[in-house]
Amino acid sequence: MMLHRIYPAMLLSLLPLCAVAQPIAWQTYLIEETGAKVDVPVSIFTKQAGKPPGGPGRQFLTSDGRANFTVQSIPNTSDDSPALFLAKKKPPAGIIYKKVTSRFFVASSVLNDRIWYNRCNRSAGYMQCVLINYPAAEKRQWDGVVTRISNSLASK
Secondary structure, eight states, X not given: OHHHHHHHHHHHHHGGGGOOOOOOXXXXXXXXXXXXXXXXXXXXXXXXXXXXXXXSEEEEEOTTSSOXXXXXXXXXXXXXXXXXXXXXXXXXXXXXXXXXXXXXXXXXXXXXXXXXXXXXXXXXXXXXXXXXXXXXXXXXXXXXXXXXXXXXXXXX
């Protein structure tokens, strides 16, 4: 009988330890000037941080500023291939992951205990890009978010 009375109290005391993660809310962001679009996890990147330099798009931040996300259409007036475009950007040394095709490139590495992830898709006159920076210690928590963002990047 006594165990029956204690059990609900014990269960309630354990609830904070067993909190279930909230589902992520997503919204498609469209760069109207170029037709680029991408899924943005708006429940994670809750602050807009203005327009990025160098082309139309938008920058986003987490509420605590520990991660940022940029979606941008960068003019590609020379019609550079993704490989040449990436080389011209002069990414930091020590790239951990890189994939380059005739249609896109992906590059990622760790810099100052932060993972940076950059994907750019080639389109008519532009490279449609996403850049995500987040704490390296949180890599596992970010893997699914980064994958969805990357795979959703498209243009008309």
